[in-house]
Amino acid sequence: MNFDHTREERDLFLSLETILGTNPDEHPKPLITLLSDTGYTTLDAPGLSNALPGAQERLAQWKPAAYRTIEYGLRIAAPLMERFGPDSWQAAWVEPVQKGETLATAAFETVQGDPGLTGKAHGTETLISGTLTGIPGADSADLILAAGTVDKAPALFIIEQGTPDITLTQGATGLFTLTAYGASLAHTHVAVPDPSAPIPTLLTLLKTQLQASEATGHAAALFEQAKKAAKTKPDGGKPLIARQEVGFTLATMYTLLQTSRLMNANASALINTEESDAAMAAHCARVFCSDAAEEIVSSALSVMGEQGFEKGGPADRLATIQALRVEGASVGQAKEAIGNMLLKY
Structure with missing residues:
Protein backbone atom coordinates (compact mmCIF):
# COMPACT_ATOMS: atom_id res chain seq x y z
CA MET A 1 0.00 0.00 0.00
CA ASN A 2 0.99 3.66 -0.33
CA PHE A 3 2.02 5.00 3.08
CA ASP A 4 2.12 8.62 1.92
CA HIS A 5 -0.67 10.65 3.49
CA THR A 6 -2.97 12.64 1.22
CA ARG A 7 -3.43 16.37 1.64
CA GLU A 8 -6.86 15.69 3.14
CA GLU A 9 -5.36 13.31 5.70
CA ARG A 10 -2.65 15.79 6.67
CA ASP A 11 -5.28 18.50 7.07
CA LEU A 12 -7.35 16.17 9.26
CA PHE A 13 -4.38 15.32 11.46
CA LEU A 14 -3.52 18.99 11.90
CA SER A 15 -7.12 19.77 12.78
CA LEU A 16 -7.20 16.95 15.33
CA GLU A 17 -3.94 18.08 16.93
CA THR A 18 -5.29 21.61 17.24
CA ILE A 19 -8.64 20.58 18.71
CA LEU A 20 -7.32 17.88 21.02
CA GLY A 21 -4.27 19.84 22.09
CA THR A 22 -6.17 23.00 23.03
CA ASN A 23 -9.36 21.53 24.52
CA PRO A 24 -8.93 20.57 28.18
CA ASP A 25 -12.08 18.42 28.32
CA GLU A 26 -11.37 14.70 28.79
CA HIS A 27 -14.99 13.54 28.74
CA PRO A 28 -15.95 11.48 25.67
CA LYS A 29 -19.32 13.15 24.98
CA PRO A 30 -18.16 16.73 24.34
CA LEU A 31 -15.05 15.43 22.60
CA ILE A 32 -16.95 13.29 20.12
CA THR A 33 -19.15 16.28 19.30
CA LEU A 34 -16.04 18.30 18.47
CA LEU A 35 -14.53 15.43 16.49
CA SER A 36 -17.67 14.98 14.39
CA ASP A 37 -17.05 18.38 12.80
CA THR A 38 -13.66 17.22 11.50
CA GLY A 39 -14.88 14.07 9.77
CA TYR A 40 -13.17 11.88 12.36
CA THR A 41 -16.28 9.93 13.30
CA THR A 42 -16.78 8.35 9.87
CA LEU A 43 -13.56 9.06 7.92
CA ASP A 44 -15.59 8.57 4.74
CA ALA A 45 -14.76 11.87 3.05
CA PRO A 46 -12.69 11.81 -0.17
CA GLY A 47 -8.98 11.40 0.48
CA LEU A 48 -9.38 9.85 3.94
CA SER A 49 -9.40 6.16 3.03
CA ASN A 50 -6.17 5.45 4.95
CA ALA A 51 -6.58 8.02 7.72
CA LEU A 52 -7.84 5.70 10.47
CA PRO A 53 -4.59 4.67 12.23
CA GLY A 54 -3.14 8.18 12.14
CA ALA A 55 -6.36 9.70 13.43
CA GLN A 56 -6.65 7.11 16.20
CA GLU A 57 -3.04 7.70 17.17
CA ARG A 58 -3.68 11.38 17.73
CA LEU A 59 -6.75 10.74 19.87
CA ALA A 60 -4.82 8.24 22.03
CA GLN A 61 -1.88 10.64 22.22
CA TRP A 62 -3.85 13.68 23.35
CA LYS A 63 -6.90 12.18 25.11
CA PRO A 64 -5.93 8.71 26.36
CA ALA A 65 -8.73 8.55 28.94
CA ALA A 66 -11.43 9.08 26.30
CA TYR A 67 -9.84 7.03 23.51
CA ARG A 68 -11.33 3.62 24.17
CA THR A 69 -14.88 4.77 24.82
CA ILE A 70 -14.97 6.85 21.64
CA GLU A 71 -13.29 4.19 19.51
CA TYR A 72 -15.34 1.27 20.84
CA GLY A 73 -18.41 3.17 19.74
CA LEU A 74 -17.18 4.38 16.36
CA ARG A 75 -15.01 1.46 15.19
CA ILE A 76 -16.67 -1.54 16.86
CA ALA A 77 -20.29 -0.80 17.79
CA ALA A 78 -21.25 1.25 14.72
CA PRO A 79 -19.72 -1.12 12.10
CA LEU A 80 -21.27 -4.18 13.73
CA MET A 81 -24.70 -2.56 13.95
CA GLU A 82 -24.46 -1.44 10.34
CA ARG A 83 -23.27 -4.78 9.00
CA PHE A 84 -25.26 -7.27 11.06
CA GLY A 85 -28.23 -5.34 12.40
CA PRO A 86 -31.62 -4.83 10.72
CA ASP A 87 -32.14 -1.88 8.39
CA SER A 88 -34.03 -0.03 11.12
CA TRP A 89 -30.84 0.24 13.16
CA GLN A 90 -29.19 2.48 10.57
CA ALA A 91 -31.32 5.55 11.24
CA ALA A 92 -32.12 4.73 14.87
CA TRP A 93 -28.62 3.92 16.11
CA VAL A 94 -25.81 3.89 13.56
CA GLU A 95 -26.21 7.40 12.18
CA PRO A 96 -26.57 9.09 15.60
CA VAL A 97 -23.38 7.34 16.75
CA GLN A 98 -21.49 8.35 13.62
CA LYS A 99 -22.69 11.94 13.91
CA GLY A 100 -21.52 12.18 17.50
CA GLU A 101 -25.08 12.61 18.78
CA THR A 102 -25.09 9.28 20.63
CA LEU A 103 -22.18 7.92 22.61
CA VAL A 192 -29.77 -12.48 15.29
CA PRO A 193 -27.83 -12.58 12.01
CA ASP A 194 -27.04 -15.67 9.99
CA PRO A 195 -25.22 -18.25 12.16
CA SER A 196 -22.27 -18.07 9.79
CA ALA A 197 -21.84 -14.32 10.36
CA PRO A 198 -18.18 -13.71 11.26
CA ILE A 199 -18.94 -11.61 14.32
CA PRO A 200 -16.23 -13.09 16.63
CA THR A 201 -13.57 -12.86 13.91
CA LEU A 202 -14.44 -9.27 13.07
CA LEU A 203 -14.52 -8.29 16.74
CA THR A 204 -11.02 -9.67 17.22
CA LEU A 205 -9.68 -7.82 14.19
CA LEU A 206 -11.27 -4.51 15.09
CA LYS A 207 -10.13 -4.59 18.71
CA THR A 208 -6.62 -5.74 17.81
CA GLN A 209 -6.19 -2.83 15.40
CA LEU A 210 -7.68 -0.43 17.93
CA GLN A 211 -5.16 -1.61 20.54
CA ALA A 212 -2.25 -1.15 18.14
CA SER A 213 -3.33 2.44 17.52
CA GLU A 214 -3.67 3.08 21.24
CA ALA A 215 -0.16 1.79 21.92
CA THR A 216 1.20 3.93 19.07
CA GLY A 217 -0.57 7.00 20.44
CA HIS A 218 1.03 6.48 23.84
CA ALA A 219 4.41 5.98 22.16
CA ALA A 220 4.03 9.22 20.20
CA ALA A 221 3.18 11.20 23.34
CA LEU A 222 6.13 9.74 25.23
CA PHE A 223 8.59 10.41 22.42
CA GLU A 224 7.50 14.04 22.14
CA GLN A 225 7.84 14.52 25.91
CA ALA A 226 11.31 12.99 25.95
CA LYS A 227 12.44 15.00 22.93
CA LYS A 228 11.21 18.26 24.45
CA ALA A 229 12.94 17.51 27.75
CA ALA A 230 16.16 16.56 26.00
CA LYS A 231 16.22 19.82 24.02
CA THR A 232 15.60 22.01 27.07
CA LYS A 233 18.74 23.88 28.09
CA PRO A 234 19.26 24.03 31.86
CA ASP A 235 20.79 27.12 33.45
CA GLY A 236 24.49 27.20 32.74
CA GLY A 237 24.56 23.90 30.90
CA LYS A 238 24.00 22.14 27.62
CA PRO A 239 20.74 20.40 26.72
CA LEU A 240 20.60 16.66 27.35
CA ILE A 241 20.45 15.94 23.64
CA ALA A 242 24.04 17.19 23.36
CA ARG A 243 25.07 13.93 25.04
CA GLN A 244 25.52 11.18 22.50
CA GLU A 245 23.78 8.49 24.54
CA VAL A 246 20.64 10.63 24.82
CA GLY A 247 20.64 11.24 21.09
CA PHE A 248 20.99 7.50 20.48
CA THR A 249 18.12 6.77 22.86
CA LEU A 250 15.86 9.25 21.08
CA ALA A 251 16.86 7.77 17.73
CA THR A 252 15.85 4.29 18.90
CA MET A 253 12.57 5.60 20.29
CA TYR A 254 11.75 7.33 17.01
CA THR A 255 12.64 4.26 14.97
CA LEU A 256 10.29 2.15 17.09
CA LEU A 257 7.54 4.77 16.75
CA GLN A 258 7.85 5.01 12.98
CA THR A 259 7.88 1.23 12.59
CA SER A 260 4.78 0.98 14.78
CA ARG A 261 3.03 3.48 12.54
CA LEU A 262 3.89 1.54 9.39
CA MET A 263 2.84 -1.83 10.80
CA ASN A 264 -0.42 -0.41 12.11
CA ALA A 265 -1.18 1.34 8.83
CA ASN A 266 -0.58 -1.89 6.93
CA ALA A 267 -2.83 -3.89 9.26
CA SER A 268 -5.57 -1.26 9.08
CA ALA A 269 -5.51 -1.27 5.27
CA LEU A 270 -5.71 -5.07 5.09
CA ILE A 271 -8.61 -5.17 7.57
CA ASN A 272 -10.44 -2.46 5.63
CA THR A 273 -10.20 -4.43 2.38
CA GLU A 274 -10.84 -7.77 4.13
CA GLU A 275 -7.64 -9.34 2.84
CA SER A 276 -6.89 -12.94 3.78
CA ASP A 277 -3.75 -11.99 5.71
CA ALA A 278 -5.45 -9.22 7.71
CA ALA A 279 -5.47 -11.29 10.90
CA MET A 280 -1.75 -12.00 10.69
CA ALA A 281 -0.95 -8.33 10.07
CA ALA A 282 -3.23 -7.20 12.91
CA HIS A 283 -1.70 -9.57 15.45
CA CYS A 284 1.83 -8.63 14.36
CA ALA A 285 1.00 -4.94 14.74
CA ARG A 286 -0.56 -5.59 18.14
CA VAL A 287 2.59 -7.34 19.37
CA PHE A 288 5.10 -4.89 17.93
CA CYS A 289 3.25 -1.70 18.88
CA SER A 290 2.70 -2.92 22.45
CA ASP A 291 6.33 -3.99 22.84
CA ALA A 292 7.52 -0.72 21.31
CA ALA A 293 5.36 1.40 23.63
CA GLU A 294 6.73 -0.43 26.66
CA GLU A 295 10.31 0.14 25.52
CA ILE A 296 9.61 3.78 24.69
CA VAL A 297 8.08 4.54 28.10
CA SER A 298 11.15 3.05 29.77
CA SER A 299 13.44 5.13 27.55
CA ALA A 300 11.42 8.28 28.18
CA LEU A 301 11.76 7.82 31.93
CA SER A 302 15.49 7.28 31.48
CA VAL A 303 15.89 10.49 29.47
CA MET A 304 13.66 12.62 31.69
CA GLY A 305 14.74 11.34 35.10
CA GLU A 306 12.71 12.79 37.98
CA GLN A 307 10.79 14.98 35.53
CA GLY A 308 9.27 11.82 34.07
CA PHE A 309 7.41 11.17 37.32
CA GLU A 310 5.71 14.55 37.42
CA LYS A 311 1.98 14.80 36.72
CA GLY A 312 1.33 14.30 33.03
CA GLY A 313 4.73 12.69 32.52
CA PRO A 314 5.61 9.23 31.17
CA ALA A 315 5.00 7.55 34.53
CA ASP A 316 1.31 8.43 34.22
CA ARG A 317 1.05 6.25 31.11
CA LEU A 318 3.16 3.37 32.38
CA ALA A 319 0.34 1.41 34.04
CA THR A 320 -1.94 1.89 31.03
CA ILE A 321 0.72 0.63 28.63
CA GLN A 322 1.40 -2.40 30.81
CA ALA A 323 -2.31 -3.14 31.18
CA LEU A 324 -2.77 -2.83 27.43
CA ARG A 325 -0.43 -5.77 26.96
CA VAL A 326 -2.65 -8.16 28.91
CA GLU A 327 -6.19 -6.87 28.37
CA GLY A 328 -8.51 -8.95 26.23
CA ALA A 329 -6.38 -11.06 23.93
CA SER A 330 -2.96 -10.46 25.50
CA VAL A 331 0.29 -9.93 23.64
CA GLY A 332 1.17 -13.52 24.54
CA GLN A 333 -2.06 -14.78 23.00
CA ALA A 334 -1.42 -12.67 19.91
CA LYS A 335 1.99 -14.31 19.55
CA GLU A 336 0.36 -17.71 19.94
CA ALA A 337 -2.12 -16.82 17.19
CA ILE A 338 0.73 -15.75 14.91
CA GLY A 339 2.53 -19.02 15.56
CA ASN A 340 -0.59 -21.05 14.83
CA MET A 341 -1.14 -19.21 11.55
CA LEU A 342 2.48 -19.73 10.56
CA LEU A 343 2.20 -23.43 11.31
CA LYS A 344 -1.30 -23.51 9.75
CA TYR A 345 -2.91 -25.11 12.78
Whole structure:
Protein backbone atom coordinates (compact mmCIF):
# COMPACT_ATOMS: atom_id res chain seq x y z
CA MET A 1 0.00 0.00 0.00
CA ASN A 2 0.99 3.66 -0.33
CA PHE A 3 2.02 5.00 3.08
CA ASP A 4 2.12 8.62 1.92
CA HIS A 5 -0.67 10.65 3.49
CA THR A 6 -2.97 12.64 1.22
CA ARG A 7 -3.43 16.37 1.64
CA GLU A 8 -6.86 15.69 3.14
CA GLU A 9 -5.36 13.31 5.70
CA ARG A 10 -2.65 15.79 6.67
CA ASP A 11 -5.28 18.50 7.07
CA LEU A 12 -7.35 16.17 9.26
CA PHE A 13 -4.38 15.32 11.46
CA LEU A 14 -3.52 18.99 11.90
CA SER A 15 -7.12 19.77 12.78
CA LEU A 16 -7.20 16.95 15.33
CA GLU A 17 -3.94 18.08 16.93
CA THR A 18 -5.29 21.61 17.24
CA ILE A 19 -8.64 20.58 18.71
CA LEU A 20 -7.32 17.88 21.02
CA GLY A 21 -4.27 19.84 22.09
CA THR A 22 -6.17 23.00 23.03
CA ASN A 23 -9.36 21.53 24.52
CA PRO A 24 -8.93 20.57 28.18
CA ASP A 25 -12.08 18.42 28.32
CA GLU A 26 -11.37 14.70 28.79
CA HIS A 27 -14.99 13.54 28.74
CA PRO A 28 -15.95 11.48 25.67
CA LYS A 29 -19.32 13.15 24.98
CA PRO A 30 -18.16 16.73 24.34
CA LEU A 31 -15.05 15.43 22.60
CA ILE A 32 -16.95 13.29 20.12
CA THR A 33 -19.15 16.28 19.30
CA LEU A 34 -16.04 18.30 18.47
CA LEU A 35 -14.53 15.43 16.49
CA SER A 36 -17.67 14.98 14.39
CA ASP A 37 -17.05 18.38 12.80
CA THR A 38 -13.66 17.22 11.50
CA GLY A 39 -14.88 14.07 9.77
CA TYR A 40 -13.17 11.88 12.36
CA THR A 41 -16.28 9.93 13.30
CA THR A 42 -16.78 8.35 9.87
CA LEU A 43 -13.56 9.06 7.92
CA ASP A 44 -15.59 8.57 4.74
CA ALA A 45 -14.76 11.87 3.05
CA PRO A 46 -12.69 11.81 -0.17
CA GLY A 47 -8.98 11.40 0.48
CA LEU A 48 -9.38 9.85 3.94
CA SER A 49 -9.40 6.16 3.03
CA ASN A 50 -6.17 5.45 4.95
CA ALA A 51 -6.58 8.02 7.72
CA LEU A 52 -7.84 5.70 10.47
CA PRO A 53 -4.59 4.67 12.23
CA GLY A 54 -3.14 8.18 12.14
CA ALA A 55 -6.36 9.70 13.43
CA GLN A 56 -6.65 7.11 16.20
CA GLU A 57 -3.04 7.70 17.17
CA ARG A 58 -3.68 11.38 17.73
CA LEU A 59 -6.75 10.74 19.87
CA ALA A 60 -4.82 8.24 22.03
CA GLN A 61 -1.88 10.64 22.22
CA TRP A 62 -3.85 13.68 23.35
CA LYS A 63 -6.90 12.18 25.11
CA PRO A 64 -5.93 8.71 26.36
CA ALA A 65 -8.73 8.55 28.94
CA ALA A 66 -11.43 9.08 26.30
CA TYR A 67 -9.84 7.03 23.51
CA ARG A 68 -11.33 3.62 24.17
CA THR A 69 -14.88 4.77 24.82
CA ILE A 70 -14.97 6.85 21.64
CA GLU A 71 -13.29 4.19 19.51
CA TYR A 72 -15.34 1.27 20.84
CA GLY A 73 -18.41 3.17 19.74
CA LEU A 74 -17.18 4.38 16.36
CA ARG A 75 -15.01 1.46 15.19
CA ILE A 76 -16.67 -1.54 16.86
CA ALA A 77 -20.29 -0.80 17.79
CA ALA A 78 -21.25 1.25 14.72
CA PRO A 79 -19.72 -1.12 12.10
CA LEU A 80 -21.27 -4.18 13.73
CA MET A 81 -24.70 -2.56 13.95
CA GLU A 82 -24.46 -1.44 10.34
CA ARG A 83 -23.27 -4.78 9.00
CA PHE A 84 -25.26 -7.27 11.06
CA GLY A 85 -28.23 -5.34 12.40
CA PRO A 86 -31.62 -4.83 10.72
CA ASP A 87 -32.14 -1.88 8.39
CA SER A 88 -34.03 -0.03 11.12
CA TRP A 89 -30.84 0.24 13.16
CA GLN A 90 -29.19 2.48 10.57
CA ALA A 91 -31.32 5.55 11.24
CA ALA A 92 -32.12 4.73 14.87
CA TRP A 93 -28.62 3.92 16.11
CA VAL A 94 -25.81 3.89 13.56
CA GLU A 95 -26.21 7.40 12.18
CA PRO A 96 -26.57 9.09 15.60
CA VAL A 97 -23.38 7.34 16.75
CA GLN A 98 -21.49 8.35 13.62
CA LYS A 99 -22.69 11.94 13.91
CA GLY A 100 -21.52 12.18 17.50
CA GLU A 101 -25.08 12.61 18.78
CA THR A 102 -25.09 9.28 20.63
CA LEU A 103 -22.18 7.92 22.61
CA ALA A 104 -21.85 4.16 22.28
CA THR A 105 -19.47 1.52 23.56
CA ALA A 106 -19.17 -2.22 23.00
CA ALA A 107 -19.16 -5.30 25.22
CA PHE A 108 -17.96 -8.66 23.97
CA GLU A 109 -15.32 -10.08 26.32
CA THR A 110 -16.48 -12.98 28.47
CA VAL A 111 -15.27 -13.92 31.92
CA GLN A 112 -13.17 -17.08 31.81
CA GLY A 113 -15.38 -20.14 32.20
CA ASP A 114 -18.57 -18.10 31.72
CA PRO A 115 -20.83 -18.44 28.65
CA GLY A 116 -21.19 -14.68 28.35
CA LEU A 117 -24.48 -13.00 27.53
CA THR A 118 -27.31 -15.31 26.52
CA GLY A 119 -30.80 -14.41 25.38
CA LYS A 120 -34.11 -16.24 25.19
CA ALA A 121 -37.19 -15.08 23.30
CA HIS A 122 -40.13 -14.32 25.56
CA GLY A 123 -43.20 -13.06 23.72
CA THR A 124 -42.36 -9.74 22.08
CA GLU A 125 -39.21 -9.39 24.15
CA THR A 126 -35.88 -11.12 24.70
CA LEU A 127 -34.65 -11.90 28.19
CA ILE A 128 -30.87 -11.69 28.57
CA SER A 129 -28.66 -12.98 31.35
CA GLY A 130 -24.93 -13.30 31.88
CA THR A 131 -21.76 -11.29 32.19
CA LEU A 132 -19.41 -9.40 29.87
CA THR A 133 -16.30 -7.55 30.94
CA GLY A 134 -13.60 -5.17 29.68
CA ILE A 135 -16.06 -2.42 28.70
CA PRO A 136 -14.78 1.17 28.48
CA GLY A 137 -17.02 4.11 29.33
CA ALA A 138 -20.06 2.00 30.17
CA ASP A 139 -21.20 4.52 32.78
CA SER A 140 -21.29 7.45 30.36
CA ALA A 141 -22.37 5.74 27.12
CA ASP A 142 -25.92 6.19 25.89
CA LEU A 143 -25.93 2.61 24.67
CA ILE A 144 -23.85 -0.54 24.86
CA LEU A 145 -23.72 -2.89 21.90
CA ALA A 146 -23.26 -6.31 23.47
CA ALA A 147 -22.37 -9.53 21.69
CA GLY A 148 -23.92 -12.77 22.86
CA THR A 149 -26.18 -15.58 21.76
CA VAL A 150 -29.88 -16.34 21.39
CA ASP A 151 -30.62 -20.06 21.40
CA LYS A 152 -26.87 -20.63 20.80
CA ALA A 153 -26.89 -18.48 17.63
CA PRO A 154 -24.69 -15.33 17.50
CA ALA A 155 -26.63 -12.24 18.47
CA LEU A 156 -26.21 -8.52 19.09
CA PHE A 157 -28.03 -6.66 21.84
CA ILE A 158 -28.53 -2.92 22.15
CA ILE A 159 -28.61 -2.07 25.85
CA GLU A 160 -29.58 1.51 26.57
CA GLN A 161 -28.38 3.36 29.63
CA GLY A 162 -30.72 2.72 32.56
CA THR A 163 -32.10 -0.60 31.32
CA PRO A 164 -33.60 -2.43 34.34
CA ASP A 165 -31.89 -5.56 35.68
CA ILE A 166 -28.51 -4.51 34.27
CA THR A 167 -25.64 -3.67 36.62
CA LEU A 168 -22.32 -2.07 35.75
CA THR A 169 -19.30 -2.55 38.00
CA GLN A 170 -16.06 -0.64 37.48
CA GLY A 171 -12.80 -2.52 37.97
CA ALA A 172 -9.38 -1.34 39.10
CA THR A 173 -8.29 -0.57 35.53
CA GLY A 174 -11.33 1.65 34.91
CA LEU A 175 -13.06 -0.85 32.63
CA PHE A 176 -16.55 -2.08 33.46
CA THR A 177 -18.24 -5.44 33.88
CA LEU A 178 -21.86 -5.75 32.76
CA THR A 179 -24.15 -8.28 34.41
CA ALA A 180 -27.69 -8.96 33.22
CA TYR A 181 -30.21 -10.64 35.48
CA GLY A 182 -32.99 -11.64 33.11
CA ALA A 183 -33.11 -8.13 31.65
CA SER A 184 -35.88 -7.57 29.14
CA LEU A 185 -35.06 -6.11 25.72
CA ALA A 186 -37.57 -5.28 23.00
CA HIS A 187 -37.09 -7.30 19.83
CA THR A 188 -36.15 -4.03 18.12
CA HIS A 189 -33.01 -4.06 20.27
CA VAL A 190 -31.94 -7.58 19.31
CA ALA A 191 -30.35 -8.82 16.08
CA VAL A 192 -29.77 -12.48 15.29
CA PRO A 193 -27.83 -12.58 12.01
CA ASP A 194 -27.04 -15.67 9.99
CA PRO A 195 -25.22 -18.25 12.16
CA SER A 196 -22.27 -18.07 9.79
CA ALA A 197 -21.84 -14.32 10.36
CA PRO A 198 -18.18 -13.71 11.26
CA ILE A 199 -18.94 -11.61 14.32
CA PRO A 200 -16.23 -13.09 16.63
CA THR A 201 -13.57 -12.86 13.91
CA LEU A 202 -14.44 -9.27 13.07
CA LEU A 203 -14.52 -8.29 16.74
CA THR A 204 -11.02 -9.67 17.22
CA LEU A 205 -9.68 -7.82 14.19
CA LEU A 206 -11.27 -4.51 15.09
CA LYS A 207 -10.13 -4.59 18.71
CA THR A 208 -6.62 -5.74 17.81
CA GLN A 209 -6.19 -2.83 15.40
CA LEU A 210 -7.68 -0.43 17.93
CA GLN A 211 -5.16 -1.61 20.54
CA ALA A 212 -2.25 -1.15 18.14
CA SER A 213 -3.33 2.44 17.52
CA GLU A 214 -3.67 3.08 21.24
CA ALA A 215 -0.16 1.79 21.92
CA THR A 216 1.20 3.93 19.07
CA GLY A 217 -0.57 7.00 20.44
CA HIS A 218 1.03 6.48 23.84
CA ALA A 219 4.41 5.98 22.16
CA ALA A 220 4.03 9.22 20.20
CA ALA A 221 3.18 11.20 23.34
CA LEU A 222 6.13 9.74 25.23
CA PHE A 223 8.59 10.41 22.42
CA GLU A 224 7.50 14.04 22.14
CA GLN A 225 7.84 14.52 25.91
CA ALA A 226 11.31 12.99 25.95
CA LYS A 227 12.44 15.00 22.93
CA LYS A 228 11.21 18.26 24.45
CA ALA A 229 12.94 17.51 27.75
CA ALA A 230 16.16 16.56 26.00
CA LYS A 231 16.22 19.82 24.02
CA THR A 232 15.60 22.01 27.07
CA LYS A 233 18.74 23.88 28.09
CA PRO A 234 19.26 24.03 31.86
CA ASP A 235 20.79 27.12 33.45
CA GLY A 236 24.49 27.20 32.74
CA GLY A 237 24.56 23.90 30.90
CA LYS A 238 24.00 22.14 27.62
CA PRO A 239 20.74 20.40 26.72
CA LEU A 240 20.60 16.66 27.35
CA ILE A 241 20.45 15.94 23.64
CA ALA A 242 24.04 17.19 23.36
CA ARG A 243 25.07 13.93 25.04
CA GLN A 244 25.52 11.18 22.50
CA GLU A 245 23.78 8.49 24.54
CA VAL A 246 20.64 10.63 24.82
CA GLY A 247 20.64 11.24 21.09
CA PHE A 248 20.99 7.50 20.48
CA THR A 249 18.12 6.77 22.86
CA LEU A 250 15.86 9.25 21.08
CA ALA A 251 16.86 7.77 17.73
CA THR A 252 15.85 4.29 18.90
CA MET A 253 12.57 5.60 20.29
CA TYR A 254 11.75 7.33 17.01
CA THR A 255 12.64 4.26 14.97
CA LEU A 256 10.29 2.15 17.09
CA LEU A 257 7.54 4.77 16.75
CA GLN A 258 7.85 5.01 12.98
CA THR A 259 7.88 1.23 12.59
CA SER A 260 4.78 0.98 14.78
CA ARG A 261 3.03 3.48 12.54
CA LEU A 262 3.89 1.54 9.39
CA MET A 263 2.84 -1.83 10.80
CA ASN A 264 -0.42 -0.41 12.11
CA ALA A 265 -1.18 1.34 8.83
CA ASN A 266 -0.58 -1.89 6.93
CA ALA A 267 -2.83 -3.89 9.26
CA SER A 268 -5.57 -1.26 9.08
CA ALA A 269 -5.51 -1.27 5.27
CA LEU A 270 -5.71 -5.07 5.09
CA ILE A 271 -8.61 -5.17 7.57
CA ASN A 272 -10.44 -2.46 5.63
CA THR A 273 -10.20 -4.43 2.38
CA GLU A 274 -10.84 -7.77 4.13
CA GLU A 275 -7.64 -9.34 2.84
CA SER A 276 -6.89 -12.94 3.78
CA ASP A 277 -3.75 -11.99 5.71
CA ALA A 278 -5.45 -9.22 7.71
CA ALA A 279 -5.47 -11.29 10.90
CA MET A 280 -1.75 -12.00 10.69
CA ALA A 281 -0.95 -8.33 10.07
CA ALA A 282 -3.23 -7.20 12.91
CA HIS A 283 -1.70 -9.57 15.45
CA CYS A 284 1.83 -8.63 14.36
CA ALA A 285 1.00 -4.94 14.74
CA ARG A 286 -0.56 -5.59 18.14
CA VAL A 287 2.59 -7.34 19.37
CA PHE A 288 5.10 -4.89 17.93
CA CYS A 289 3.25 -1.70 18.88
CA SER A 290 2.70 -2.92 22.45
CA ASP A 291 6.33 -3.99 22.84
CA ALA A 292 7.52 -0.72 21.31
CA ALA A 293 5.36 1.40 23.63
CA GLU A 294 6.73 -0.43 26.66
CA GLU A 295 10.31 0.14 25.52
CA ILE A 296 9.61 3.78 24.69
CA VAL A 297 8.08 4.54 28.10
CA SER A 298 11.15 3.05 29.77
CA SER A 299 13.44 5.13 27.55
CA ALA A 300 11.42 8.28 28.18
CA LEU A 301 11.76 7.82 31.93
CA SER A 302 15.49 7.28 31.48
CA VAL A 303 15.89 10.49 29.47
CA MET A 304 13.66 12.62 31.69
CA GLY A 305 14.74 11.34 35.10
CA GLU A 306 12.71 12.79 37.98
CA GLN A 307 10.79 14.98 35.53
CA GLY A 308 9.27 11.82 34.07
CA PHE A 309 7.41 11.17 37.32
CA GLU A 310 5.71 14.55 37.42
CA LYS A 311 1.98 14.80 36.72
CA GLY A 312 1.33 14.30 33.03
CA GLY A 313 4.73 12.69 32.52
CA PRO A 314 5.61 9.23 31.17
CA ALA A 315 5.00 7.55 34.53
CA ASP A 316 1.31 8.43 34.22
CA ARG A 317 1.05 6.25 31.11
CA LEU A 318 3.16 3.37 32.38
CA ALA A 319 0.34 1.41 34.04
CA THR A 320 -1.94 1.89 31.03
CA ILE A 321 0.72 0.63 28.63
CA GLN A 322 1.40 -2.40 30.81
CA ALA A 323 -2.31 -3.14 31.18
CA LEU A 324 -2.77 -2.83 27.43
CA ARG A 325 -0.43 -5.77 26.96
CA VAL A 326 -2.65 -8.16 28.91
CA GLU A 327 -6.19 -6.87 28.37
CA GLY A 328 -8.51 -8.95 26.23
CA ALA A 329 -6.38 -11.06 23.93
CA SER A 330 -2.96 -10.46 25.50
CA VAL A 331 0.29 -9.93 23.64
CA GLY A 332 1.17 -13.52 24.54
CA GLN A 333 -2.06 -14.78 23.00
CA ALA A 334 -1.42 -12.67 19.91
CA LYS A 335 1.99 -14.31 19.55
CA GLU A 336 0.36 -17.71 19.94
CA ALA A 337 -2.12 -16.82 17.19
CA ILE A 338 0.73 -15.75 14.91
CA GLY A 339 2.53 -19.02 15.56
CA ASN A 340 -0.59 -21.05 14.83
CA MET A 341 -1.14 -19.21 11.55
CA LEU A 342 2.48 -19.73 10.56
CA LEU A 343 2.20 -23.43 11.31
CA LYS A 344 -1.30 -23.51 9.75
CA TYR A 345 -2.91 -25.11 12.78
